[in-house]
Amino acid sequence: MHPPETSAASDQRLPRYHQLRERLSAEIGRGEWLPGQAIPTEAELARSHSMSIGTIRKAIDALVAEGILERFQGKGTFVRRPKFDSSLFRFFRFNRQHGETRIPESRILKREVVSASANVAAALKLAAGAPVIHLSRLRLLDGKPFLVESIWVSKARFAKLLELDTRQFGDLLYPLYEQCCGQVIASAQETLTAEAAGPATAKLLGVKAGSPVIVVERLAAGYDRHPLEWRQSRGAADHFRYEVEIR
Amino acid sequence: MHPPETSAASDQRLPRYHQLRERLSAEIGRGEWLPGQAIPTEAELARSHSMSIGTIRKAIDALVAEGILERFQGKGTFVRRPKFDSSLFRFFRFNRQHGETRIPESRILKREVVSASANVAAALKLAAGAPVIHLSRLRLLDGKPFLVESIWVSKARFAKLLELDTRQFGDLLYPLYEQCCGQVIASAQETLTAEAAGPATAKLLGVKAGSPVIVVERLAAGYDRHPLEWRQSRGAADHFRYEVEIR
DNA sequence: TAGTGGTCTAGACCACTCC
DNA sequence: GAGTGGTCTAGACCACTAA
Numbered sequence: 001m002h003p004p005e006t007s008a009a010s011d012q013r014l015p016r017y018h019q020l021r022e023r024l025s026a027e028i029g030r031g032e033w034l035p036g037q038a039i040p041t042e043a044e045l046a047r048s049h050s051m052s053i054g055t056i057r058k059a060i061d062a063l064v065a066e067g068i069l070e071r072f073q074g075k076g077t078f079v080r081r082p083k084f085d086s087s088l089f090r091f092f093r094f095n096r097q098h099g100e101t102r103i104p105e106s107r108i109l110k111r112e113v114v115s116a117s118a119n120v121a122a123a124l125k126l127a128a129g130a131p132v133i134h135l136s137r138l139r140l141l142d143g144k145p146f147l148v149e150s151i152w153v154s155k156a157r158f159a160k161l162l163e164l165d166t167r168q169f170g171d172l173l174y175p176l177y178e179q180c181c182g183q184v185i186a187s188a189q190e191t192l193t194a195e196a197a198g199p200a201t202a203k204l205l206g207v208k209a210g211s212p213v214i215v216v217e218r219l220a221a222g223y224d225r226h227p228l229e230w231r232q233s234r235g236a237a238d239h240f241r242y243e244v245e246i247r
Numbered sequence: 248m249h250p251p252e253t254s255a256a257s258d259q260r261l262p263r264y265h266q267l268r269e270r271l272s273a274e275i276g277r278g279e280w281l282p283g284q285a286i287p288t289e290a291e292l293a294r295s296h297s298m299s300i301g302t303i304r305k306a307i308d309a310l311v312a313e314g315i316l317e318r319f320q321g322k323g324t325f326v327r328r329p330k331f332d333s334s335l336f337r338f339f340r341f342n343r344q345h346g347e348t349r350i351p352e353s354r355i356l357k358r359e360v361v362s363a364s365a366n367v368a369a370a371l372k373l374a375a376g377a378p379v380i381h382l383s384r385l386r387l388l389d390g391k392p393f394l395v396e397s398i399w400v401s402k403a404r405f406a407k408l409l410e411l412d413t414r415q416f417g418d419l420l421y422p423l424y425e426q427c428c429g430q431v432i433a434s435a436q437e438t439l440t441a442e443a444a445g446p447a448t449a450k451l452l453g454v455k456a457g458s459p460v461i462v463v464e465r466l467a468a469g470y471d472r473h474p475l476e477w478r479q480s481r482g483a484a485d486h487f488r489y490e491v492e493i494r
Numbered sequence: 495t496a497g498t499g500g501t502c503t504a505g506a507c508c509a510c511t512c513c
Numbered sequence: 514g515a516g517t518g519g520t521c522t523a524g525a526c527c528a529c530t531a532a
Contacts (some may be wrong), residue, residue, distance in 0.1 A: 001268075009418030010531080012499050014519075015500080015501060016501080016502075017500090017502085019502080041516080041517065041518080042517085042518070043516090043517085043518095050307045051502085051503090052502060052504060052505085053503090053504080053505085054301075054412045054501045054502065054503070054504090055499095055501080055502060055503080057518090057519090058501085058502090060518095066494070068494075071518065072510090072511085072517085073511080073517070073518045073519065074509075074510035074511035074512080074517050074518065075508065075510085075511060075512085075516095075517065075518080075519075077517090078369075078516060078517095080494075082494045082519075084493050084494070090493075098522095103300075144308075165438060186494070187488065187492065187493070187494045188492075188493050188494075189490075189492055189493075190490065190491045190493055191488065191489070191490045191492075192439075192487070192488070192489040192491070193484075193487060193488050193489075194441050194459045194461060194484035194485075194487050195484065195485075196458060196459055197457065210457065210458075211443060211457075211459075212442065212443055212459035212460070212484065213459070214441060237440075237441035237442065237459065238441075238442075240439070240441050241438065241439070241440050242438070242439040242440075242489075243436065243437065243438045243439075244436075244438075244439070245434065245435075245436055245437075245518090246329075246331050246337075246434065246435050246436075246437055247313070247314030247315075247327075247329045247331070247433070247434045247435075256497060262519080262520060262521090263520080263521075264520080264521085287497065288499080288501070289498080289530090290498085290499095298521085298522090299521060299522045299523060299524085300522090300523080300524085301520095301522070302520080302522080303497090304500090305520090305521090307499095309514060317531090318498095318499065318500090318527065319498085319499075320498070320499045320529050320530080321498050321499065321528075321529035321530035321531080322497095322498065322499080322529085322530060322531085323497095323498060323499075323511090323530095324498090324499075361508080403521085414515065479497080
C-alpha cells in the first residue's frame with residue numbers, strides 16, 4: 001500500500017496541520033483571498049476548523065516559510081505578493097549608488113504569435129504546436145542595454161496582450177499580466193547556464209561575440225502551480241554575481 | 248535604546264527558545280557533541296532547562312532548518328555532518344549514468360607557504376601578510392580535468408598539512424582537515440561569477456583561451472562561524488547549470 | 495517493552511497595532 | 514481598549530526504533 005499521489009480532499013491520514021496547509025494553499029490558488037488581503041485570524045481558523053491554535057500556527061508557519069503568507073504582529077496574516085522583478089539583481093550587480101532598487105526600462109522589440117516549439121509546449125504544459133505569444137524584449141539601465149529577453153505565454157490565457165500597443169506595456173510585465181489578463185504570478189523556477197555570446201545577442205548587449213554570457217531561464221507559475229510564462233534572459237557575464245549559503 | 252550586538256550569555260530579553268537555540272549552537276561549536284552524535288532527548292532538555300517540551304522543540308526546529316541538527320523519529324536528534332563535496336554537482340552537471348555521486352579524483356599541483364594577500368587575509372580574518380598555506384589543485388572525472396582550484400588556509404591552524412606528502416592527501420580535503428588538523432567545516436558561503444578563461448586555466452581545463460568559465464568562490468567556516476578556508480574553483484561553463492526556486 | 499521524536503490540545507499571558 | 518500575532522505551558526496520545 002502506498003498513499004495516492006494526489007487527493008481531491010487532502011488525505012485524511014496526513015497530519016491535520018498538513019491538511020490545513022494544503023487547504024489554505026488551494027484556497028489562495030483559487031483566489032479566495034487576493035495578494036495583500038488578510039486571511040482569517042488564528043482564533044477564527046481554530047474555531048472554524050475545530051483545531052487548537054498551536055495546530056493552526058504550525059500550518060501557517062509552513063506557508064510563511066514557503067513565502068505564500070506574511071505575518072504582522074498585531075495586524076494579521078496576509079497573502080504575500082511576490083515581487084521578483086528585483087530578482088534580476090540577485091544575479092546581476094550594477095553600481096547601485098545607495099542600494100536602491102531601480103526598475104530597468106523595458107523596450108519590446110517584437111511581438112508575434114507562433115506555434116509552440118516542443119520545449120516551450122513542454123514547459124508551459126500545452127499541446128505541441130499550440131498558439132503562443134512570443135515577446136522579444138530589451139532591458140536597459142541608464143539607457144544602456146543589459147539584458148535581452150525572449151518570453152513565451154499561452155495565447156489562450158494572454159490574448160489581451162495582442163490588443164494593446166506594445167509601447168503601453170510599461171516596464172514590468174507581471175503587473176500587466178494581472179491587470180490585463182487576470183493572471184497572477186506566484187512563484188518561479190530559475191535555471192542558470194552560461195554560454196558564449198552569439199552575434200545577435202552580442203550586438204544587442206554591446207559586447208564582443210564569443211564573450212561570456214549568463215542565461216537565466218525562468219518558468220513562472222500561479223498559486224495553483226500551473227506554469228504561465230517561460231522566459232530566457234541573457235546578460236553579459238561581467239555583471240553576474242550570485243551568492244549561496246550551503247551546509 | 249537598542250539591544251546589544253552580541254552578548255556573552257544570550258540576552259535575557261530574547262525568547263527562551265531563541266536563547267536555547269543559541270546555547271545549543273554554541274555547545275556544538277565547542278565540540279560538546281561531535282558530528283554524528285546524539286544530543287540529549289527533548290524530555291531531558293525540558294527537565295534540565297526547566298522549559299516545556301514545546302519550547303524545546305521550537306529551538307530544535309530552528310537548528311534543524313539551519314542544517315545543524317538532524318532528527319530521526321524513535322532514534323534521537325543528532326549533530327549533522329554536512330557533506331558538501333557533492334555541492335560541486337549543484338553547479339556542474341556531467342553525464343551521470345544512474346544519478347550516482349562520484350567523487351572526483353584530486354591532484355595537488357602545488358603547495359606553498361605565502362603571505363596572505365589583502366583579500367585572503369580579509370576573508371580568513373587574519374592580519375594582512377600573515378602566513379597562509381596555498382594549495383593549487385586539479386580535479387578530474389574519468390581522468391579528464393574539469394575544475395582548477397586555488398585554496399588558502401591559515402598556516403597556524405593547518406601547519407600539519409605541510410608535514411604530509413601531498414600524494415597522500417586523498418580526494419577530499421575536509422575529512423583531511425578534520426583528521427589531521429582537528430578543524431571541522433560546518434557551513435560555507437559560495438559566490439558565483441563568470442569570466443573568460445585565461446591562458447593558464449584554459450590549458451589546464453582543456454578549453455580555448457577566452458571561452459566562458461564559471462568561478463565558484465567558497466568561504467568555509469566551522470560551527471562557531473569562524474572562517475577556516477577560502478577557495479576559488481574554475482570550471483568550463485558548458486557543464487554549468489544551477490537551479491533556484493524564487494518567490 | 496522502553497525510549498525516542500511527531501502530533502495535538504486548551505488554555506495563559508505578552509507585545510504590538512489601531513482606534 | 515479591542516483585536517492581532519508571539520511566546521509558553523503541562524500535559525496527552527501516536528508512530529517509530531531497538532533491544
